[in-house]
Amino acid sequence: MDELIKKINSIYPLKPHSLKLLLGEMHKIALPKNKVLVEAGHIGRSAYFIQKGIARAYCEGRDNQITFWFGLEGDFVFSYNSYINGQPGYESIELLENSTLYEIKDEALQRLFLENIDLANWGRKLAELELIKLEERYISRLFKSASECYAELLKNSPNLIQRIQLGYIASYLGVTQVTLSRIRAEIK
């Protein structure tokens, strides 16, 4: 609970009353490895906060899956397309470990945004911060080779590489698993 509150306030500091409103809608749940939180083609009706565990978001290609996001402890999870447009998303999100999450129904969240200006600005800040993170990742990929991206990942999120199988990481980096193996062989 403490981690959740700290995270919420780090996005945008909330007045105690607003924080209470938000926390009142968040419920702790435990879900097993491989559980699909959001399924492509369906509307995601909840957002989540990861207290313990890992999630990955991916899209189905013709003959492959492409992972484009990992969520770790302290991250929020939502199907952007569902969350934002209320439409079926193109991505699926699944848990890669047995996990503990806080869930909030999308409906409740949207209602809070319309009722409380403090929370509306919190929601704005949340989207803005996600936007920056994604933009940095996007630009980073334009500048750097797969090899440099891997080195960076190894430096910034070493536990991510230990906890997630390399096939997923390869597609996250935009290369095949064979190429990632070659990169790893070079570094050693």
Add this chain to the structure above:
Amino acid sequence: MDELIKKINSIYPLKPHSLKLLLGEMHKIALPKNKVLVEAGHIGRSAYFIQKGIARAYCEGRDNQITFWFGLEGDFVFSYNSYINGQPGYESIELLENSTLYEIKDEALQRLFLENIDLANWGRKLAELELIKLEERYISRLFKSASECYAELLKNSPNLIQRIQLGYIASYLGVTQVTLSRIRAEIK
């Protein structure tokens, strides 16, 4: 002015009073080709709406520039990093044509967000929609070859390719200009 109002309301429909507050802070300006709206390393103090013209956002590499965004008529322009964190951004934004813009001071925008819940939700929606657009672009790049991305650009924004020099488009697609030339030669 009409385009601006239409665009604003398409993001999130505002009450007349809120719309008036927002428009009251936006001022029409004409700026020449090559004008730098935002300079890397500086804090961007304004956001813009493009009524007529083109802008591009880019980062400086060691020995090259990488363009990662184009703005056309109807787009909003801001240095995310400045806009969101109030810190110097890593990107520059410049005009590629003589342009007509509406400018709003960042300071005014932030004040409106804190005062008016309608506008706070508008700002939230704006960030969310930008987030989705970027995510779609990000995923698209993971799935598609440079050749497919170019074909898509040609289909969705043909005037963009006519108005912008190919070197910028090549870096936007994440390839060298030589590769883009090869792609274009194949398609013909």
Add this chain to the structure above:
DNA sequence: GCCATTTTTTTACAAATGTTAAAAAATGAG
């Protein structure tokens, strides 16, 4: 601990992209 299954690495060859340099085409100022 053992075996079946999954994941990762390695290999050989094919395809795509980068690099450098030069030629061709387009643009813009006078």
Add this chain to the structure above:
DNA sequence: CTCATTTTTTAACATTTGTAAAAAAATGGC
């Protein structure tokens, strides 16, 4: 229109990455 400059295309070769298949290593259930 002409000339200098910029932009785009083409060429030859080097490097990187992909593909397919097999080997090696790791994992998980019993």
